[in-house]
Amino acid sequence: MPTYESQILQSPDDLLGLFRSAEKPALQFRIGPEMEKHGLVGADHRPFRFRGEASVEELFAEVNRGGRFRPIRESDTSPIIGLEDGTDSITLEPGCQLEHSGGAEVEMHAVAQSFKRHMRDLEAYSRERSISWYGLGFQPWARHADLEWVEKARYKIMRQFLPTQGARALDMMLRTATVQVNLDFTSEQDAMRKLAVSLKVSPIVAAMFANAPFLEGEASGFASERLATWLAVDESRSGLVKQVWREGASYADYVEWALDASMFLVKRPGRILGNTGQTFRSFLEHGFEGERATVDDWTTHINTLFPEVRLKKTLEIRCADAQGPREANALPALWVGLLYDSQALSSLETLVKDWTFKEVSALRSEVPRDALRTPFRGHTIAEEAKAILRLAVEGLERRAYLDAAGRSEAKYLDGLSELVSQGWCPADRLRRVAFSDGLQVALDAHARLL
Numbered sequence: 001m002p003t004y005e006s007q008i009l010q011s012p013d014d015l016l017g018l019f020r021s022a023e024k025p026a027l028q029f030r031i032g033p034e035m036e037k038h039g040l041v042g043a044d045h046r047p048f049r050f051r052g053e054a055s056v057e058e059l060f061a062e063v064n065r066g067g068r069f070r071p072i073r074e075s076d077t078s079p080i081i082g083l084e085d086g087t088d089s090i091t092l093e094p095g096c097q098l099e100h101s102g103g104a105e106v107e108m109h110a111v112a113q114s115f116k117r118h119m120r121d122l123e124a125y126s127r128e129r130s131i132s133w134y135g136l137g138f139q140p141w142a143r144h145a146d147l148e149w150v151e152k153a154r155y156k157i158m159r160q161f162l163p164t165q166g167a168r169a170l171d172m173m174l175r176t177a178t179v180q181v182n183l184d185f186t187s188e189q190d191a192m193r194k195l196a197v198s199l200k201v202s203p204i205v206a207a208m209f210a211n212a213p214f215l216e217g218e219a220s221g222f223a224s225e226r227l228a229t230w231l232a233v234d235e236s237r238s239g240l241v242k243q244v245w246r247e248g249a250s251y252a253d254y255v256e257w258a259l260d261a262s263m264f265l266v267k268r269p270g271r272i273l274g275n276t277g278q279t280f281r282s283f284l285e286h287g288f289e290g291e292r293a294t295v296d297d298w299t300t301h302i303n304t305l306f307p308e309v310r311l312k313k314t315l316e317i318r319c320a321d322a323q324g325p326r327e328a329n330a331l332p333a334l335w336v337g338l339l340y341d342s343q344a345l346s347s348l349e350t351l352v353k354d355w356t357f358k359e360v361s362a363l364r365s366e367v368p369r370d371a372l373r374t375p376f377r378g379h380t381i382a383e384e385a386k387a388i389l390r391l392a393v394e395g396l397e398r399r400a401y402l403d404a405a406g407r408s409e410a411k412y413l414d415g416l417s418e419l420v421s422q423g424w425c426p427a428d429r430l431r432r433v434a435f436s437d438g439l440q441v442a443l444d445a446h447a448r449l450l
Contacts, residue, residue, distance in 0.1 A: 137212030137321025
């Protein structure tokens with residue numbers, strides 16, 4: 001009997017079920033963090049690789065020596081491309097960036113503990129092999145030729161197709177790293193409200209977290225080389241999703257945007273069909289090589305779109321660079337404070353109510369270079385950043401989840417607040433130290449996680 005996921009989609013209306021099925025009461029809301037990092041090996045900072053010594057292959061074997069994790073493979077004969085233990089998972093980005101996806105947690109203190117456990121899992125092997133892990137938005141040393149691709153079918157297809165859609169697609173895949181958070185929604189109205197407001201402030205938040213000022217061992221001139229990279233990646237599947245900015249926007253508006261993005265592939269039992277020449281709208285209407293669009297195909301397609309905030313079974317907020325130890329948990333904390341507290345969410349909507357798509361698009365283009373010094377309406381966006389941070393802190397305080405010392409979740413914003421109060425982002429701190437003491441000292445002081 002066909003499963004729900006293998007059911008054939010009959011019309012665009014069927015596509016809305018993915019989002020409707022994810023709605024839940026606020027009491028069931030959870031926090032799902034995703035944190036990526038770069039591995040550098042030895043004194044000559046070689047990039048972490050997929051096979052051989054000081055590699056993914058070895059690391060996964062050592063981390064799972066006790067059998068705690070279930071290996072993730074694409075097929076029985078494929079290499080291991082991830083580990084999961086029922087709550088957390090360790091997966092890979094195309095250039096062997098390591099990603100930790102924490103289990104869905106109620107509060108930020110548990111998120112922070114989950115990330116700490118993950119780093120402990122890596123510690124013994126990493127010290128043995130002289131691997132250092134860095135929270136940065138862009139690989140600070142390596143050229144494309146230095147990096148080894150993860151052996152995953154989707155990445156092979158993306159490697160061939162995405163460079164035809166944007167000049168920096170390979171940089172995006174191989175050399176960037178991010179921190180993201182997945183949050184819940186109660187209804188269509190709640191989802192679209194949160195999606196719109198999050199997209200509007202995404203360039204401000206990206207500026208607050210800008211943390212990628214180096215390219216191949218030198219200062220690049222950008223606060224975030226990662227943010228600059230995303231400006232030259234397939235426009236049909238990235239950016240600010242103009243369709244959902246109108247008042248009263250619905251799931252259908254997001255679906256209309258998603259339908260016109262190119263597909264990557266069609267998965268069927270035992271085989272993967274590359275399909276980069278067709279939009280999902282065309283696939284839904286005409287099929288591909290005798291295959292018709294299924295629920296699972298739609299879910300796969302939604303997960304291959306890269307807007308600054310992505311709607312799927314959660315609201316995935318994707319706009320920030322990976323962070324060093326002081327700010328590692330700040331991005332999820334910020335968004336929990338803004339979106340999971342009704343007063344903070346209403347105040348954020350008031351802050352951005354008259355911001356236009358044209359204005360915010362311009363900010364997105366300028367923020368990679370100037371971060372919080374980017375001009376906006378007669379001042380710099382540092383003023384908006386301070387206001388947004390204040391709303392988030394107040395929201396976290398009202399949530400009143402306290403740690404053993406009696407501190408609220410707002411403590412995870414302390415480091416970021418210190419920077420933003422000066423009009424700084426993490427990149428400014430890195431550049432200051434690199435100028436006086438050198439790049440490696442700067443990285444070790446402020447970006448090294450282990």
